[in-house]
Amino acid sequence: MTGATPGPRLEAVRRRELARSYEAGGEHYDRIRPGYPQEAVRWLFTGIEGPAGAPGAEVADVGAGTGKYTRPLVSAGYRATAVDPSADMLRQLQQSLPGVETVVGTAESTGLPSSSMDAVTVAQAWHWCDPLAASTELARILRPGGILGLIWNQLDVSVPWVHRYSRIIHAGDVLRPGFRPVVGPEFVPDAPHTAHWSQPMTPEDLMELAKSRSYYLSASEPVRRKVLANLTWYLFDHLGHHPGEPLELPYLTLSWRMLRANAGAEGVQRP
Numbered sequence: 270m271t272g273a274t275p276g277p278r279l280e281a282v283r284r285r286e287l288a289r290s291y292e293a294g295g296e297h298y299d300r301i302r303p304g305y306p307q308e309a310v311r312w313l314f315t316g317i318e319g320p321a322g323a324p325g326a327e328v329a330d331v332g333a334g335t336g337k338y339t340r341p342l343v344s345a346g347y348r349a350t351a352v353d354p355s356a357d358m359l360r361q362l363q364q365s366l367p368g369v370e371t372v373v374g375t376a377e378s379t380g381l382p383s384s385s386m387d388a389v390t391v392a393q394a395w396h397w398c399d400p401l402a403a404s405t406e407l408a409r410i411l412r413p414g415g416i417l418g419l420i421w422n423q424l425d426v427s428v429p430w431v432h433r434y435s436r437i438i439h440a441g442d443v444l445r446p447g448f449r450p451v452v453g454p455e456f457v458p459d460a461p462h463t464a465h466w467s468q469p470m471t472p473e474d475l476m477e478l479a480k481s482r483s484y485y486l487s488a489s490e491p492v493r494r495k496v497l498a499n500l501t502w503y504l505f506d507h508l509g510h511h512p513g514e515p516l517e518l519p520y521l522t523l524s525w526r527m528l529r530a531n532a533g534a535e536g537v538q539r540p
Contacts, residue, residue, distance in 0.1 A: 302337060304337050304340065305392065308464045308466075309462065309464045309522045328348065329407075332393070333351035334355070334358045335365075336366050339351050359373065377398065388411070388415055388417070389416075389417050391403075392418075392422075400452055401451075422521070424520060444523065450525055459526045462524045462525075468517070470515075470516050472511075478518075
């Protein structure tokens with residue numbers, strides 16, 4: 270029926286189709302996509318007692334891709350295992366993090382042993398997951414007192430030029446105000462956090478960033494040409510930027526910490 274709201278099954282099929290657009294292209298993704306500020310990682314483990322809050326805690330970075338979030342985890346002293354459905358992405362990760370174990374798997378089926386992790390992080394990937402099936406699986410691999418961190422980078426659309434840029438590239442990961450990630454009954458939301466930061470870019474980088482988005486990757490050639498033409502006009506003609514000009518692209522990193530429901534609130538000191 271025209272105008273009908275897509276059902277859960279159709280939404281799941283579309284989600285899988287878009288997610289498959291990232292199964293290749295790891296090198297381009299790693300070069301152009303933003304990383305994560307160390308502040309966001311520090312916050313996630315702040316106030317946590319027990320193994321999850323200790324240096325050297327074992328963390329499964331699920332949906333790790335090329336290691337954008339895995340890197341600050343390792344830099345902070347955590348022992349990371351990277352899980353991702355794309356072998357191409359994981360090969361890219363291994364080039365910069367050769368000591369990190371990698372596993373081809375998904376949030377719904379990680380391939381990791383039960384009770385093997387102190388924490389799980391899912392950065393820029395929860396929207397590709399079935400949240401109920403993934404919650405069950407991630408609770409399975411967590412030890413008692415373990416935590417789940419759900420993290421998103423999004424463009425800071427409170428900045429007018431960034432807001433228009435996000436509309437042109439169809440940046441679907443700009444979360445609505447009041448957004449809270451859906452999790453299964455295995456987890457209880459504990460606390461949110463927002464980090465403000467920026468990434469050095471050029472106008473050419475902004476064009477490449479558009480090409481790394483699922484909208485562009487899954488689009489037809491005529492749609493791709495239209496996106497790039499609109500960006501060329503906006504960045505160079507309308508905003509008046511020059512090729513190679515240094516810019517700062519403002520971002521927000523939004524993090525949510527979740528507790529295992531059966532673990533209660535023990536082991537967590539709230540800020």
